[in-house]
Amino acid sequence: MTVLVRALRPGNTSDAEAFAAVRRACVPAMLATADSVLFDLAHAHPGSRYRQLAAEADGEIIGTAQVGIAHDSPEPGQGFANVYVLPGRRGLGAGSLILRTAEEYLAGEGAVTVFSWVLDDPANRAFAARRGYRASRSAHFLRLDLACGPLPPRQEPPAGVELRTGADFGDDPRALFDLDAETVADEPSDVAAEFTDYEHWLAETWNHPLVDRGLTSVAVVDGRPAAFTLARTDDAARYASGMTGTARAFRGRGLAKLAKNDSLHRARAAGYAEAFTGNDAGNEPMLAINKWFGYEICATEVRHVRSLG
Template sequence: MTVIVRDLRPDVRADAEGFSHTRRLALPYMLSTPESVVHTVTHAHPNAHFGQLVAEEDGEIIGTAQISVAHDSPEPGQGSANIYVRPDRTRRGAGSLLLRTAEERLAALGVTKLFAWVLDEPENRAFAERNGFRASRSAYFLRLDLTGALPPRQDPPAGVELRTAADFADDPRPVFELDAAASSDEPSDIETEFTDYDAWLAETWQHPLLNRDLTTVAVVDGRPAAFSVAYTDGGARYGTAMTGTAREFRGRGLAKLAKNDSLHRARAAGCTEAFTGNDTGNEPMIAINKWFGYEICAKEVRYVRELG
């Protein structure tokens, strides 16, 4: 049996299905559909040089890689390569071949520092360390059974209104401005400058997993102040893509208010399982999620390697 690595063909349905299926098997805590796979590769900013690679064995996709250049970082030369192999198809050389291909491509684009997320399991961490990576920060995946009890819905305080992202369909720029503000100090190894509205429209606002009806925005005196962004995959799974508050509105419980409303909307819409993720050092958000009833179901570690 021979394993080969090639580019994903976004116009071939079987490629998108195989890529998405592999990701769901290897990383069941994150939502993926064939449509989201195609959208991501066809709407990425050109300066990101975003690529999706597949490892194929006898015509079957058994591994995937997403590679990109951190074009929106003020520090040049940074990139990422996130590699996942089907749990039932490991030890075939797919991961090594995907990593080697990713490193060669990114190095040719001037990347000198490579970041990769790795599930916190002995074999995965050993693979990263054998290939010269060193551990950096870490993050949790959390799961919530939406068929169980949720905290009761709360009435917003005076001057605060709860809306949905769908209410901003005619002019989503206020949501973009909130997203940029709330994301500015999110824990990350790579600093980014979130300023390109057109790129945000293409990559985020039009993302096929984004559910605007389930995304709740807390508005204070007419201005979006906090939000909880909902992803759904067309089935019963719901994911929180982002929950945040603009700095000047923090400390008022608005993020919790928005997320609670979104979770209630999700359950009413038939979602039965909710996922989210938190940096392990983000204790305030972890506490909020545990208040909702989320439980930690997995951990991943960010690894970094100097190229060249």
């Protein structure tokens, strides 16, 4: 069996459907559709040098990689390559070939370090270690049964707080960009991020096909968005929290919990059956909030890093 690696063809729906299917099979908690795969490629920031690679065996896409430069990090030269191979097609050399191709591409784009998320099981961690990657921080995927599991009762906003939806900010979401940028800057991570490009945020985040503005909830205090949960949904009745956070000046008041509870209740009413989210393993406050909602850890990834010499 011959395995080859190539770039995903822009605008090719069959490529995108196969790419999304690999992602869903390997990491079910990460929403992926053909539309979202095509959108990600078409709207990637030029500075990210983003590529989607496919490992193909006899015409079938059996592995994928998302590859690029962390353009929004204050530290230059940090690349990423997240590789997934269908569970039933491992051992054919697809993972090794796609990773090697990704590293060569990143080196040519000026990367000196490569970060890669690796599923936390012995085989995947051994694969990374054999290729010179060392383990760093970990992150959990969490799942909530929206169809049958209990949710905390809906809460009335405290005095001075109003709950609104993302759709209410559809024409002018600048305040949500500012809130997202502030919360992302405080997220625990190996690779720091700074959101400074509003126009790109509009293109890449706000207008993403998975973002559901109607199910996005925003807690507003004195006309200012103070906390939010960004909802993402797919066509398989699955809901995910793209980001949940609170502005620094309003933390400690339970506003993120208020916004997320509102969004989850409305997602259930809309017919969504599963809810997913992800947290850095060291983000204890958010893990505690999600445990309060009834989320349970369903998978863990460990970020690995390798110098390109």
